Amino acid sequence: QVQLVESGGGLVQPGGSLMLSCAASGTIRDIGDMRWYRQAPGKSHELVARIGAIGDRNYMDSVKGRFTISRVGANHTVYLQMNSLKPEDTAVYYCYANINGVPSWGQGTQVTVSS
Numbered sequence: 001q002v003q004l005v006e007s008g009g010g011l012v013q014p015g016g017s018l019m020l021s022c023a024a025s026g027t028i029r030d031i032g033d034m035r036w037y038r039q040a041p042g043k044s045h046e047l048v049a050r051i052g053a054i055g056d057r058n059y060m061d062s063v064k065g066r067f068t069i070s071r072v073g074a075n076h077t078v079y080l081q082m083n084s085l086k087p088e089d090t091a092v093y094y095c096y097a098n099i100n101g102v103p104s105w106g107q108g109t110q111v112t113v114s115s
Helices: none
Strands: 003-007 010-012 018-025 031-039 046-051 057-059 067-072 077-082 091-099 102-105 109-113
Touching: 003 091, 003 102, 018 031, 018 091, 018 109, 031 067, 031 077, 046 067, 046 077, 057 067, 077 091
Parallel strands: 010 109
Antiparallel strands: 003 018, 018 077, 031 046, 031 091, 046 057, 067 077, 091 102, 091 109
16 A cells, blocks of 8 residues: 655754655555645644655745755655754644545654754
C-alpha cells in the first residue's frame, strides 16, 4: 500500500534550522505535486509550500525567503528546509501528495520553535 512517511521534526531555538523529509513508498504509478501543510493548536491547517512535477515551487507568504521545498523525483521524496525559524512556525507539519489518484497524507511531525 502506498504511504508517506515523515521525519525531521524536533525542538529548535528561534533562528535555527530544521529539515523535514517525506518519502512515498509502495507501488507508485503516478504522483503529482507534493505539498507541506502545517497546523498549530487551535488553528486551521495551512499550506506551507508545494512543488510540482516539473519543479515549480510555491510558498505561503510568511515563509518566503526562509523555507525551501525540494524533491527527488525518482524516489518520490519531498524535503522542506526551514531556516530562520520563528515561534510562529511551531506546528505539526504534514506532507501531502496525490498518489495513483488517491490523496495521501504523512503521519505528521512536530516542529517546536522555542527558546
